[in-house]
Amino acid sequence: MNSLVTDAHKAGKRVGLTSDQIVIRGGKPLEGRIEVRGAKNLATKAMVAALLADTPSTLKDVPNISDVGVVTGMLEAYGVSVTEVAPGELLLDPSNVEKAHFAQIDALAGSSRIPILFCGPLLHRLGEALIPDLGGCRIGDRPIDFHMDALRAFGAIVDKSYEGIRLTAPNGLKGAEIELPYPSVGATEQVLLTAVLAQGVTELKNAAIEPEIMDLIAILQKMGAIISVEPNRVIFIEGVDKLHGYNHRALFDRNEAASWASAALATEGDIFVGGAKQSELMTFLNIFRKAGGAFDIHEDGIRFYHPGGPLKPVVVETDVHPGFMTDWQQPLIVALTKAEGISIVHETVYENRFGFTDALIKMGANIVVHKEGIESVTRRVPRRPLEQAAVITGPTKLHGADIEIPDLRGGFSHLIAALTAEGESTISNVGIISRGYEHFIDKLAMLGADFDYEG
Numbered sequence: 001m002n003s004l005v006t007d008a009h010k011a012g013k014r015v016g017l018t019s020d021q022i023v024i025r026g027g028k029p030l031e032g033r034i035e036v037r038g039a040k041n042l043a044t045k046a047m048v049a050a051l052l053a054d055t056p057s058t059l060k061d062v063p064n065i066s067d068v069g070v071v072t073g074m075l076e077a078y079g080v081s082v083t084e085v086a087p088g089e090l091l092l093d094p095s096n097v098e099k100a101h102f103a104q105i106d107a108l109a110g111s112s113r114i115p116i117l118f119c120g121p122l123l124h125r126l127g128e129a130l131i132p133d134l135g136g137c138r139i140g141d142r143p144i145d146f147h148m149d150a151l152r153a154f155g156a157i158v159d160k161s162y163e164g165i166r167l168t169a170p171n172g173l174k175g176a177e178i179e180l181p182y183p184s185v186g187a188t189e190q191v192l193l194t195a196v197l198a199q200g201v202t203e204l205k206n207a208a209i210e211p212e213i214m215d216l217i218a219i220l221q222k223m224g225a226i227i228s229v230e231p232n233r234v235i236f237i238e239g240v241d242k243l244h245g246y247n248h249r250a251l252f253d254r255n256e257a258a259s260w261a262s263a264a265l266a267t268e269g270d271i272f273v274g275g276a277k278q279s280e281l282m283t284f285l286n287i288f289r290k291a292g293g294a295f296d297i298h299e300d301g302i303r304f305y306h307p308g309g310p311l312k313p314v315v316v317e318t319d320v321h322p323g324f325m326t327d328w329q330q331p332l333i334v335a336l337t338k339a340e341g342i343s344i345v346h347e348t349v350y351e352n353r354f355g356f357t358d359a360l361i362k363m364g365a366n367i368v369v370h371k372e373g374i375e376s377v378t379r380r381v382p383r384r385p386l387e388q389a390a391v392i393t394g395p396t397k398l399h400g401a402d403i404e405i406p407d408l409r410g411g412f413s414h415l416i417a418a419l420t421a422e423g424e425s426t427i428s429n430v431g432i433i434s435r436g437y438e439h440f441i442d443k444l445a446m447l448g449a450d451f452d453y454e455g
């Protein structure tokens with residue numbers, strides 16, 4: 001499940017290119033149709049949920065991305081058999097769950113943050129969980145204090161060792177009252193995956209309510225869990241004695257869909273994103289339209305296009321759902337370098353998610369990052385101490401450059417920037433993009449991009 005290019009498309013031959021580099025010649029609009037499948041930020045968690053069951057689960061529309069490969073490896077290390085029974089359809093059989101060797105888990109977990117979500121299920125199944133140092137994108141501190149505090153509230157004992165974190169639950173896990181300091185996606189999932197088999201009732205306040213979380217709740221309900229989502233970010237979970245396997249088609253990847261939408265806008269192109277749905281993208285669609293983009297909603301997807309005329313500047317604050325997702329700002333910022341006027345993006349979720357703008361500046365963009373954030377009279381989201389702001393003044397013409405990808409979403413924005421730029425760009429570290437974008441090289445080729453990639 002880990003290959004970067006399954007259909008082995010190569011747009012050209014280039015001597016001296018490493019497998020982690022792509023050369024892009026910009027200036028061509030991206031045009032055509034691509035499909036998005038299950039969301040990275042749901043499919044990986046749904047796979048972990050299968051560990052809670054006593055019978056096999058079937059997950060459909062699983063994307064071919066490296067984060068899915070990491071979770072597959074981890075599940076297999078714990079004795080869960082993972083079989084691809086049809087393209088994108090996984091059968092996950094947890095009948096023989098067993099302890100894994102720490103070295104094995106450590107080697108597998110390196111590039112992902114999902115391993116932390118194994119804590120609850122492993123405590124239920126094996127009475128012990130070992131969590132290595134976590135990977136994931138370097139977009140800030142990314143602490144795990146909410147996760148550990150929640151697990152302690154359930155009765156887990158958390159010991160830090162030189163290897164990582166060891167959790168045990170000598171007296172079992174019991175329902176708890178938990179209030180998150182911030183509606184963290186991961187910590188909400190941690191509580192859900194732990195509370196479903198804990199004894200008694202759990203009340204979670206200030207929960208995240210992203211569509212991927214709702215889809216995880218739907219999966220857990222199919223497995224036999226009792227979960228009620230109440231007004232004002234409150235979730236009640238009544239623990240049950242056992243859960244059975246599920247059969248589920250993963251929610252589409254709205255982050256990937258929004259990325260291709262911004263690619264269409266920035267390259268003055270026209271992309272039909274098959275599988276994208278309006279309801280999970282409403283906030284994005286409003287900003288996309290305000291920036292001058294056009295879209296048509298169809299039953300089987302959404303067409304995103306540049307309708308002609310100048311792009312318009314926008315002010316955006318990233319936020320938890322139903323706000324504008326932090327994962328949407330990076331590709332959009334490339335399009336905003338073409339807008340006539342000053343755009344402001346306030347990043348309120350992570351403290352360091354503008355690193356990717358260095359490369360855009362090198363390519364000719366006029367972007368100033370304010371590390372302490374900036375005041376804005378029009379703001380909608382309460383100010384967070386960690387927030388930053390990027391001020392983008394356009395329109396600017398980008399030119400090709402040699403750039404290195406720092407993280408997943410920033411990396412995709414670098415691809416888009418190179419596609420819009422005049423001349424040639426060499427982008428290194430391109431493998432990071434396969435963590436979250438299925439077959440992106442094939443998709444670039446299908447949309448008519450001009451590039452060399454040796455794979």
Ligand code: EPU
Nearest residue numbers: 041142143144145146147184185186187326327349350408
């Ligand atoms: N936070 C803490 N302590 C914690 C957990 C989180 O302070 O114990 C803070 C974070 O530092 C951050 C904020 O809470 O400032 C929100 O983090 P959250 O826990 O919501 O993020 P996450 O679960 O680690 C997921 C996605 C991210 C996405 C965010 C926000 C996965 C695997 N990752 O991260 O996706 O940006 O939610 O929606 O689901 C990506 O796909 O590229 C990506 C980074």
